[in-house]
Amino acid sequence: xxxxFMRFLNKLLRRDEKLKIGLYGHPxxxxxxxANTMSQDWLGKPIGLVSxxxxxxxxxxxxERVSIKQDGVELDFDIIDTPGIATKVDYKNFLEFGLSEDExxxxxxxxxxxxxxxxxxxxxxxxxLLVMDATRDPLTQANITIIGNLxxxxxxxxxxxxxxxxxxxxxDRIISVFPQHTVVPISALHGxxxxxxxxxxxxxxx
Amino acid sequence: MDFLSSDxxxxxxxxxxxxxxxxxxxxxxxxxxxxGLSPAEEAELIETTMREIDxxxxxxxxxxTLEKDERxxxxxxxxxxxxxxxxGPANVMKAVKKKSNFxxxxxxxxxxxxxxx
Numbered sequence: 645x646x647x648x649f650m651r652f653l654n655k656l657l658r659r660d661e662k663l664k665i666g667l668y669g670h671p672x673x674x675x676x677x678x679a680n681t682m683s684q685d686w687l688g689k690p691i692g693l694v695s696x697x698x699x700x701x702x703x704x705x706x707x708e709r710v711s712i713k714q715d716g717v718e719l720d721f722d723i724i725d726t727p728g729i730a731t732k733v734d735y736k737n738f739l740e741f742g743l744s745e746d747e748x749x750x751x752x753x754x755x756x757x758x759x760x761x762x763x764x765x766x767x768x769x770x771x772x773l774l775v776m777d778a779t780r781d782p783l784t785q786a787n788i789t790i791i792g793n794l795x796x797x798x799x800x801x802x803x804x805x806x807x808x809x810x811x812x813x814x815x816d817r818i819i820s821v822f823p824q825h826t827v828v829p830i831s832a833l834h835g836x837x838x839x840x841x842x843x844x845x846x847x848x849x850x
Numbered sequence: 851m852d853f854l855s856s857d858x859x860x861x862x863x864x865x866x867x868x869x870x871x872x873x874x875x876x877x878x879x880x881x882x883x884x885x886g887l888s889p890a891e892e893a894e895l896i897e898t899t900m901r902e903i904d905x906x907x908x909x910x911x912x913x914x915t916l917e918k919d920e921r922x923x924x925x926x927x928x929x930x931x932x933x934x935x936x937x938g939p940a941n942v943m944k945a946v947k948k949k950s951n952f953x954x955x956x957x958x959x960x961x962x963x964x965x966x967x
């Protein structure tokens with residue numbers, strides 16, 4: 645364990661750019677919940693608001709200087725929590741969550757801007773956690789587009805199969821769809837298996 | 851529904867390709883394109899779509915791809931390549947079942963329904 649972090653630290657010291665880890669994925673896949681769990685684990689405070697209405701995060705949140713302290717080794721990096729990437733935004737979908745028509749339209753407008761912002765941030769991040777909802781079909785165009793862009797830009801990433809606390813979750817489906825990539829099943833809400841995720845981050849982003 | 855061969859797109863720049871796709875989809879066209887877009891073009895397509903969403907009339911796009919195996923010149927290795935890309939308005943393409951070699955979708959046009967398999 646210590647060796648891992650030491651190697652990670654050594655690599656970091658040789659980097660000119662700061663390590664910026666972006667959380668990407670569909671709306672409502674649990675990016676902000678994970679960002680909060682990570683921030684809580686390492687800084688003792690959350691990063692952003694969460695809700696079960698899609699597109700809750702509509703602009704990029706940045707938590708600077710997050711530190712992992714492990715076996716006497718300290719690592720510093722930024723967490724970038726991004727709005728969910730989708731190919732469509734229909735305000736009518738928000739009405740079922742009890743928003744008024746005006747609120748739903750405003751939310752939709754902000755969501756479209758947030759998606760553009762999230763895509764632009766792909767140029768700036770040095771590593772990505774691609775968060776997928778393990779209760780849903782992972783083979784979506786948004787996921788394919790994000791992975792294609794990460795591969796083309798040579799940005800290292802870990803796929804996070806989130807929501808394994810839910811009965812209908814099926815992280816194995818994500819593993820079988822993306823066998824060539826690192827997939828870590830977790831529950832960001834309950835902090836389940838996050839230790840394994842942090843180790844995978846160290847391995848991938850070193 | 852428009853069918854576009856890869857030759858028809860080859861002569862266009864990425865920017866021209868994206869504007870052509872978004873313009874047609876905004877008019878309600880469903881495009882079936884031979885081959886696929888590059889990852890950068892896909893990201894650009896999503897960005898352009900987000901800029902064009904007007905809340906009432908155009909709520910975005912749906913994209914589906916069918917992949918095929920492509921063998922290298924010597925036939926030693928094979929990799930998956932996009933064979934067909936289907937892009938349409940999100941409020942028209944209603945349901946899709948996708949398997950590795952099969953795509954089923956239903957496009958709702960006005961009050962009538964059209965089914966494409």
